[in-house]
Amino acid sequence: MTTAATHRAIEAVWRIEAAKVIAYVARVVRDVGVAEELAQDALVAALEHWPEAGVPDNPGAWLMATAKNRALDRLRLDALHARKHEELGLDLDALEAHVVPDFVDALDAARADDIGDDLLRLVFTACHPVLSTDARVALTLRLLGGLTTDEIARGFLVPEPTIAQRIVRAKRTLSAAKVPFDVPQADARAVRLASVLEVIYLIFNEGYSATAGDDWMRPALCEEAMRLGRVLAGLAPGESEVHGLVALMEIQASRTHARVDAQGRPVLLLDQDRSRWDPLLIRRGLVALERAETLGGASGPYALQAALAACHARAHRADDTDWEQIVALYDALVQVTPSPVVELNRAVAVGMAFGPAAGLELVDALAAEPALANYHWLPSVRGDLLAKLGRIDEARVEFARAASMTRNARERELLLERARMAGN
Helix, strand or coil: CCCCCCCHHHHHHHHHHHHHHHHHHHHHHHHHHHHHHHHHHHHHHHHHHHHCCCCCCHHHHHHHHHHHHHHHHHHHHHHHHHHHHHHHHHHHHHHCCCCCHHHHHHHHHHCCCCCHHHHHHHHHHCCCCCCHHHHHHHHHHHHCCCHHHHHHHHCCCCCCCHHHHHHHHHHHHHCCCCCCCCCCCCHHHHHHHHHHHHHHHHHHHHHHCCCCCCCCCHHHHHHHHHHHHHHHHCCCCCCCCHHHHHHHHHHHHHHHCCCCCCCCCEEEEHHCHHHCCCHHHHHHHHHHHHHHHHHHCCCCCCCHHHHHHHHHHHCCCHHHHCHHHHHHHHHHHHHCCHHHHHHHHHHHHHHHHCCCCHHHHHHHCCCCHHHHHHCHHHHHHHHHHHHHHHHHHHHHHHHHHHHHCCEHHHHHHHHHHHHHHHCC
16 A cells, blocks of 8 residues: 555544544543544554554554553653652553553542443533533534544634634633533533534534535535534434434435535525435434434424424425424424524415415514624515515515625525516
8 A cells, every 4th residue: 555545544544533532532631632632642653653564454443552552651651740649549550551540430430420431521521611612613523523623724714723723722721621521410411412412513504504605515514513413323322302413414414416506506495406305314314303203202402403304305396395384393493492593484484384475574573683683594585575475676675685794605696696586
């Protein structure tokens, strides 16, 4: 194997194994920042040794063993320098044998942590509410996604130094706040889980409908979010909302190939060629939704949104869509997570189910909402409803206003085209 081929293999292995290695090491050293440094040391060792010795039969195990040895060496050195044998509870015989010290297991038992998985600990640590949302997203993609700082920066269209600073500050914040590397106990897990799900869905949404830039979508971010969701579903199989989020992402992602035309221009949901929707992703999404419904009755926000997406997925033609069912699901969603954005989406459904005048009445009632002041979909929806009512000049003004508010070039082109074509 050539050196270039070996480096490609290392990159692929690292993308798959990085989170597991970092998670394991973090459990040993109790510091996410240090754990990432030690895991990176193992990666550097692979880059040095594998081109000459060849890729091992089990490259993931090689990286894990190398990182484990680095971690234990680090603990031994810290203990010798600081004379903290009693505090750390180190067992030198265990260190020599390269076995995780008993104190780790003792601490785990003391916490009565009923989900004892390193990866799950890493998920909850990277998405800890002590961090800002931007920091949680960057750190999650770095630690769990195995993405480089440059890849994250390109995904979100921000300068690489900005992402690097977010990651560094996030690790410092976790360390300074002494955030424990663990899974919250059952009574506190729901609150923390909401943060985890929020981060994963934010990553997905930025890929599905990019807020800025020249592209309508960034599929790599969608794929990464779905991968993280599937990992989380495997780690927390009894959590309804985890399966709800997975279902929502799978079903929405099924439309990817139909959401742009041959020139990369956006195609709205009702205009999409549904034969191009991915049937495998739809089936996977419906299975995940069924699991969420079995566990929690699909009463959480992600499961409800997945049920909404399923209504579209089950309709072979746009005209077959059960809009009254969608309105009912939005009624339930408003009760669970009341927000002007949900109300706006509900207004769209009402307009489809009961006529554009009914929808416009609801949209106009939202016009004064501060949260929607810079939300370009408000004038866009209003323009669509006005056009359906034959109020063409007003519709064109609204589409043009929406175009001026978006930072996404493709979306702006779509809205300006709708302004030109209104009434034709």
